[in-house]
Amino acid sequence: MIRTMLYRPATREITTGNEALLATWQAQPDTLLWANFSDNDPHAELTILLEHFGLHPLAIHDAQRSRHQPKIETFEDHVFMLLKGLGPDTPEFEFETIQIALFVGARFLVTRHSGPSPSIDLLWQEAQQDDTLLASGPDMLALRLARISVDRYLNRLLALEPKLEDLEQEIVTHPKDAILSDLMGYKTTLRKFRRVLVYHQQVFLDLMNNPPPQIRTERIHEIKDVYEHQERAGSLATLYYEVASDLIEGYISLASHRLNNIMKILTIVTAIFVPLSFLAGIYGMNFENMPELKSRSGYFILLSVMGTIATVLLLVFRRRRWL
Numbered sequence: 306m307i308r309t310m311l312y313r314p315a316t317r318e319i320t321t322g323n324e325a326l327l328a329t330w331q332a333q334p335d336t337l338l339w340a341n342f343s344d345n346d347p348h349a350e351l352t353i354l355l356e357h358f359g360l361h362p363l364a365i366h367d368a369q370r371s372r373h374q375p376k377i378e379t380f381e382d383h384v385f386m387l388l389k390g391l392g393p394d395t396p397e398f399e400f401e402t403i404q405i406a407l408f409v410g411a412r413f414l415v416t417r418h419s420g421p422s423p424s425i426d427l428l429w430q431e432a433q434q435d436d437t438l439l440a441s442g443p444d445m446l447a448l449r450l451a452r453i454s455v456d457r458y459l460n461r462l463l464a465l466e467p468k469l470e471d472l473e474q475e476i477v478t479h480p481k482d483a484i485l486s487d488l489m490g491y492k493t494t495l496r497k498f499r500r501v502l503v504y505h506q507q508v509f510l511d512l513m514n515n516p517p518p519q520i521r522t523e524r525i526h527e528i529k530d531v532y533e534h535q536e537r538a539g540s541l542a543t544l545y546y547e548v549a550s551d552l553i554e555g556y557i558s559l560a561s562h563r564l565n566n567i568m569k570i571l572t573i574v575t576a577i578f579v580p581l582s583f584l585a586g587i588y589g590m591n592f593e594n595m596p597e598l599k600s601r602s603g604y605f606i607l608l609s610v611m612g613t614i615a616t617v618l619l620l621v622f623r624r625r626r627w628l
Contacts, residue, residue, distance in 0.1 A: 358383070359383075360385075368385070368406030379518075382519075388451065403419045409520065448524060476552060485557075491549045495546040499542045576618065
């Protein structure tokens with residue numbers, strides 16, 4: 306699918322359409338165009354991008370790849386940025402990303418994404434309702450898309466904080482194996498967040514330090530704003546990763562502590578019954594010459610001795626604070 310948005314600065318008119326608007330844009334040199342590509346045949350898409358926008362073939366190839374790390378690359382008449390956008394929101398804390406490629410030229414912004422992109426859909430609505438976005442130029446539109454994308458990262462990360470707090474309480478009050486499973490899943494997902502956000506920080510740090518000609522110098526504040534939000538998202542991902550790691554270690558420590566208490570009780574029970582079993586074993590032997598067996602009160606004496614031994618051992622254990 307190809308969506309296009311044509312802006313005429315003279316009349317501040319916005320026209321949306323499909324591939325047909327590409328010819329209108331080329332025929333009217335004072336217009337600006339945003340073309341959004343998704344779910345197209347790669348060969349047909351390559352032809353359109355080469356013929357209408359003159360994009361570099363290697364950049365198009367990178368944009369069409371299913372997996373590629375975020376990057377920025379400057380060409381003679383356009384700059385190419387490849388970002389990782391989050392997929393549609395879900396109730397669970399998941400990390401599903403899509404490739405978002407941005408080609409920024411003097412008169413055009415070309416975006417391409419490998420799946421449904423809520424960030425691009427939101428920006429499309431904003432651009433239709435507010436013509437100042439398109440009037441500010443393709444570079445501003447691209448930076449606005451980057452800001453929307455990183456805001457979605459922040460929102461998803463911030464939504465994890467209360468979940469971690471709830472799990473921390475459950476570890477103490479109602480520990481169960483499902484908690485450990487959830488924490489391991491969060492830790493794995495946060496590791497992916499950290500990796501992608503590090504790439505994004507490098508992209509916008511490079512853009513801030515070495516702005517290409519297609520990004521105007523007055524956009525430095527918007528670039529810094531996006532970079533700072535990427536940095537904040539990265540620090541949150543690192544923080545929550547460490548929190549999840551600490552909770553996992555805390556869960557394992559508490560589980561070990563509970564196991565040690567159980568083993569201590571079992572050891573005390575065993576220690577009490579060892580001498581009792583010893584006495585029972587002696588008087589359970591079937592020898593004829595055992596004087597105590599003929600005693601009328603021998604049975605009661607033995608029970609008293611065994612009870613005394615058990616009581617003394619319990620008192621000793623309690624005095625040593627083992628019970």
